[in-house]
Every structure is written in structure tokens, then in C-alpha cells.
Amino acid sequence: MSKQKINVNQNILNMEYAVRGPIPQRAAKLKEAGKEIIFCNIGNPQALGQAPITYYREVISLLEEPSKISRERELKSLFEENSYSNLRDEDFIAEDLLALSEKILAKTGKGLGAYTESKGFRFVREAIANFINKRDGFNTTNGLEANPDHIFLTDGASDGAKRVLNLLIAKKTDGVMIPIPQYPLYSASIKAFGGNQVNYYPDEDRDWALDRAALESAYNTATEQGTDVKVIVVINPGNPTGAILDSASIHEVVAFAKAHQLAIIADEVYQENVYGGEFISFAKALENDKDVLLFSLHSISKGFYGECGHRGGYLEVRNVPQVEGAEMDFVDLLLKQASVSLCANTVGQIITYLMVSPPNGENAALEQFHNEKEKVLGDLYEKASMVRAAFAQMEGVEVFGKTGAMYLFPRLNKLPAGTTDFDYCMALLEETGLCTVNGSGFGQAEGTHHLRIAFLPSKEELEDVLPKWVAFHNRYVNG
């Protein structure tokens, strides 16, 4: 067999994934060879030094080894009784965190080591429903409350997106509309599941806003070519653009989806990463509209928590339709699909619970939590501003949209004849050690060039590398 060739699934063979593509692979090689590399190719905050949020980690640490809860109380009371001067209250885990951990442990039933329900722990799904209700003002009066039975815990949001696309793509001619540029999870998954990618183009010069004409044009062209468009993907805040969608754009998408009976996949993993702009969820934008099937995705990997390695997230479904040719609805089908994977990992589930249940007024962890949160989000905004300031010194570089997510996606208006953004990013990497991803890895309007940078390195690293980038840029584009 090893001497022979094997015939494989062509859909996966043809799939591309630039975020871990040739430039990051070259960066890894350079690093092995001893070069200092700053990995800005991926939104992986803790890899670049962002500290985890203590609140999440204290609780998970106790849940993994619950005997430590009672021991902590015993140690603490021993110290208090004997009034050690060397130790202070802060050296012990706060009682409310111990009590919270006990409460969560009881809700899990058997801790973190057992398979959960296929959809995930019910108490986590209930907490997610409460979070959505609070975020979007849903209640029994307006009848828009989230349904815990329509929520699935997933191993990161990528898992949720793939599950939905795998179910919706029923035949080769089924189409999925995705924005260009897009996060390559979508193009890769559409290819893997054998569907048709239908591109639509947000208007870069209008801060990546969506207008109806652009959506209709993409839809019509695809339909004329025999594609049966079934769903539109929207990423807000954007990836790779980092731009925050305005209210008008979001409502355009809803009206468009309704007119053509399309489902919407709303990738809202960066909903906490809005610096100055406002996040509006698609669930909120739908309001009483019962005609549009909505899948919304969230994740523990982004926001101010950045718990990428723990692989947690959720998928909420609204306006669940019946399945054609079967005695079940779409949630039943999602459940059947989920059951084959047994369940999402329990630590990711619990961090999702904590993400939607931040410390409240009764909790001593409150102040530390808010300090850590403000620090991370403040730093991110400051770092984005530093990168923007560097762009202002680079010839022919423009960047559009209100800053959101963890990315900037500048347009490179001036490149030497015959060179591409791939060449530019590779040269930038070789010269400065800065690893970005070329715009063509995400797709871009023909004739334009971009790159995506995750603004995650430390300020010190940025202060060091940005002047080098400016110098590189102004030399390269005139070279």
C-alpha cells in the first residue's frame, strides 16, 4: 500500500484553508530554524500572551478535582484560627467561587468525566437561553424567549457551522451564499460537503456594509446557473474584515432571506469584540418574523476570554422547520447527527456556561473579573489603534469599517507590477518575522489586494515590529 496511490474524497482534496496555509507553514519552518516569529495569522490570543480569565479557570480547576473544594475551606479556617501573618484572604479561593463550583458540580450530576446529553448539559443550555433573552430583550411578553431545546453545545463554533452546512447541503446544486472576503471555514466546508459556493460582496468603501442589490445580484447569477441557493452566511463582527455590521445591513439580510426563503447562518463569535460600534444579533433583528430559519453561532474562543484550546461554543436555532419527507423537525435531525459524536467536551461546555453567566453582584470574584475583562478589551482596542497608526504611514494602505473582532484587513492599493498580496505577505514574513495571511486566502474583489492581521501580540512586540513593517512596506511597494 505504501508504494501505491490511494483514491480519496476529491471534495476534501480540493479544499483550501489559508489560515493554516503556506504562509503560516513557512513561518513555522522559520521559527524551527531560530527566527523570531510573531504569529498574527490566527485569532489565538493566549498563544500571544493573553492571560486566561481567572474566574473560568478557578472553577474548572475545582470541577476537575472536587476534593479541593472542601480542602480549601478546611485550610482557610485553619489559617484563620491560627492567624498566620504570612497569608491573606486573597491567598485562598473566595467562598463564593467554591460555592459556585459546588453548585455547578451538582448540576452536572456526575462531574466532567461522563458523556452528557447529545445536545449538551441541560443547565448550560438553559443558561445560554437566559443570556440570549437578556442580551436581546426577549421575554414571555414578546414571546421571543430562546428555547433550551433548540440550543446545541459544540466543540467551538466551527463544529456548529459544519454541522448545519452538512445537513443543509443535500445535493451538488445546493448553494451557500458567503461574503467575500470570508473566513475559510465556510469555503472549505462547502467544498467538503459537495455544495456550491455563491459569493456576495459587502461594500468595502462603505465600511463593508451590505446592500440589497449586491445580495440580489449574487443570488440571481447563481440561480440562473442552476444553483439552488438555500442559505446565506453572515459573519458579524466580520472575519477577516473585523468590521461591525450596521443595523441597516442586518435588516437587509433578513428581508432578503425572507424574500427567497433562505436560512441564515449568523457567525457571531466576535460579539464581545466591538470597540466603539454596536453589536446587533440576528435573533434580535428577526424579532417576530417567524418565516426565517436562523442558526446563530457563538464560541468561547474569542471575546475577552480567548479559550481557543478548550473548544467550546453553541448553536441556537430559531423558527425550526419540518424536514421534507420525514416525521421530524430540523432540531430532531440536528440531534440525530449530534448523537453520533456523543457530546461536546464537558470543559468547553462549562466554560460556555461561565461565559454566559458572568459573576453577579453577590460574587466576590466580580471586581477581578471586570478588571481582567476591561484590561483585555482595552488592550485589544489600543493595539488595533497602534496597527492603524502604522497603516497611516504606509503608502497606499486603506482600512475600512468600525473596529471589531480581532482583525484588521487593510487594502494594499499599491503593489509592484506582477506581485500579489501573497508575495507581499511572504516577503513581510521573511523580513520582519510578522506572520499575516494574504487577502486572497479569504477571497477578495477582483483586482484588489489585502492582508489580514490579528492585532493580538503584546504592545511591546508591536512597538518593535510596526516600524519595521512601515519601512518594509514603503520600500517594497516602490521596489
Added chain:
Amino acid sequence: MSKQKINVNQNILNMEYAVRGPIPQRAAKLKEAGKEIIFCNIGNPQALGQAPITYYREVISLLEEPSKISRERELKSLFEENSYSNLRDEDFIAEDLLALSEKILAKTGKGLGAYTESKGFRFVREAIANFINKRDGFNTTNGLEANPDHIFLTDGASDGAKRVLNLLIAKKTDGVMIPIPQYPLYSASIKAFGGNQVNYYPDEDRDWALDRAALESAYNTATEQGTDVKVIVVINPGNPTGAILDSASIHEVVAFAKAHQLAIIADEVYQENVYGGEFISFAKALENDKDVLLFSLHSISKGFYGECGHRGGYLEVRNVPQVEGAEMDFVDLLLKQASVSLCANTVGQIITYLMVSPPNGENAALEQFHNEKEKVLGDLYEKASMVRAAFAQMEGVEVFGKTGAMYLFPRLNKLPAGTTDFDYCMALLEETGLCTVNGSGFGQAEGTHHLRIAFLPSKEELEDVLPKWVAFHNRYVNG
């Protein structure tokens, strides 16, 4: 949309998954209504009271909140200096576990919160390679050492099986040979990926042994019908049979796969669950045979650890072929596929590391680890024996094979005319609260009836329920 019907992927619509099918669903309903249920439908040890292994959990707990490592040392030295009588050394985490956690933390680079390489942490893959080498006697002299670059960390073994099947099934006529009975992950995945299920029949009366004639017959029938058989799945120890495959059977499969140029998927997740029999890996059976492509799967969910909820495992590939029509080999393709999911969850990765790196002689955790391990495995064997003893009191019940895995799969030779094993299991559930899975959920030779029971409840629960089952059985079969 909610009033309409949606057209979906028929492959997933047609998929079945009995382990979480109608009988377990009925059991969940009964439990909600207040009935005592013993869930023996699934290998989920910690849900049935099995305690986690302390060694794994102490380390994970420290890695989630690393500040606790230095604090533990400080507390310990304070106590020692002040000679508290209330506390003993055992109340503190042993220094070697603290040191081990520090060592692992350093190897991760940035802890558990960052995405890892797509294949998983390299140091974990190296430890897995060492584990395989040690288990199977591979070394530089015989040239059979495992290659860490050919190992992928996965979210449980199911994830690994699905990845491989998704790549191997390239067209509708591609066939996958699976044993009957089988674990429904395989039938469900083959259906989901649009391939052909080709059944082969281990010989129940010969303790589920495999013989060449049965394999050839299944292969020939499929080939004559236009199926292009590409791979054979073997589950050892068996699921649902619980039987341990003998050496002759394993070597038959290798010779058969070689003769027909098939790949082998060896599902070896129960390799630690052998009670009296011997586990022989397919990697070992292959030896110097470079002609057979082998995928072997392992998991943290089974064995004596039972860390199902943490979703960890690995996939090892041997004798990697080139991919037809591309400048890459099969491992490159697996890597491309893995990169779209970013990485397996880090906690599952670290527990996999600990699974393949048990405490050694220098480690104070050694004794506790071995005690816990022996207790779990000893209990499992005892509980299997209790269930077998009950079978001996049931009319027309036979069970074959050396006890392995976590299951017994008795044949019900006597059922009332017109009833099936599904009816039997449902009636057993309603009467005794014991939730098993009907043999037809796994597939079985025509005209036979079985059920699968996971022998995981406590001895007390078994002592209570087994006599009820015997009474139920002897009444039911004569009813």
C-alpha cells in the same frame, strides 16, 4: 420557514444510531417521570459511579490554574514549619505531581487556552509513539517505531474514525467492510459519507473468531454487486460483543487486507479492558508488512479511566500511501482536513498524554494510581461475572467469547413467537428499569436475537436488578 418543510441531506436523514435510539429515549422519559433507571445502554462509566483516576485529575486541575502549583508548595512548607497536627502530608498534592504539572505546562508553551498544532501537541504525539513502541516492542533495531508525525490527536476515537471514513469514501460505490454486530458509529458514518456498508460475520459460536472464508465471501458478494471495497473495520476487543479477538483472527484480517489491497481501521479503544484474554494490536500483527495501510484508534473514554466527557483520543497511521492525483501523501491530507477544525480540545489531549504516560517508579502517585486502576478493572471483571451468572439462570441465553471491553452480548435463543429483541429490551426496561440495547441496533445474523449490556452499574445495583431480570426473562420467554 417554520410552516414550510426543508429539504436536507438524505444520507444523514437515513442514518441510525441505536445506542441513543428509541430504548434509551424511552428510559430518559421514564426517569423524568420518577422511575429508577439503570443506564446500561452505553459505555459511560463515570455516569454510573466509577470514580475518576486521581492522577489525571490532579494534573489537569493544576494545569487549568497554574498559580496553584507554587501556592501548594508555599502552603505545604508553612504547615511543615508550624507542625500542624490536624494536617498530614497526604492532605497536600505530592511534589512529584506538582513537578510533573510544571513540566507539562512548559511543554504546552502557553497552557491549555491556545489552539495547538492541528495534529495536536507534538510532545503528546511523541509520548504516544513511545507508548506504542513499548506496548508492541518496536525499536530502531526492527525499524517499526511509531512516527509522531503520523499521529493525530482527536476528540474521542469516534472523531478519528469519522475523519478516516470521510477521506476514504470517495464515491457512492466505495465499500467499507464492518463486522456484524458492529458499533453503530460505523454504519452511521458510512451512511453519512455516502458509502456502501459491506457486512462480514464473525463466528459467534467460535467466540466471535474471524475466518478467511467469511471475509472472502463478504468481499466477493460486494464486489460482484459493483462495490469497490476499500477498507475493513475491526473492533478489538469487540463492541458490542465484548469478545477479545485471538491471534489467528487478527492475522487472517491482515492477510486478507493485503490480498485485496484494503486499508484496515483497527478500533482498539478497549485495549486495556481484557479480563483473562490477551490484547494484540494490529500494528504488532502487521510487523514488517509495508503493504497494508493501517489506521488504529485509541481513546481516553474506556479502559480503567473512563474519561468520556473529556473527549480525547488518537489516530495512528502506518504505511502511508501517496494520494492519487495529488502531490501529497495520506497524512498530508489528514492534516489538511484536521486544520479546518483547528485542533482537538487541549484537556482531552493532556489526558491522552497521561494515559500513555502512567506514573513511573520515581513517582509517589504510583501506588494510588495502581490501586485505583486495579480496583476499577477488578470491579469490572467481577460485575461481568455477576451478569454472566445471571445469564446461566435464564432459559435459552448463551454468551460467547472471552470477556473484554465493557459489554456482554448474550444470544436470546428463546423468544415468544412474533416478538423481537427490541420488544424484549423495551419490556425489560419497563419492568425492571434496566436500559440495554437490542441486538438489532448493532446488526446480527439473520434469525438471531441479542442484547448488549454494559456491565458498569455498581455491584449493589446489579445484586438488586439481576434477580428481577432473571424472573422477568423466564416469565417473558414462556409468555
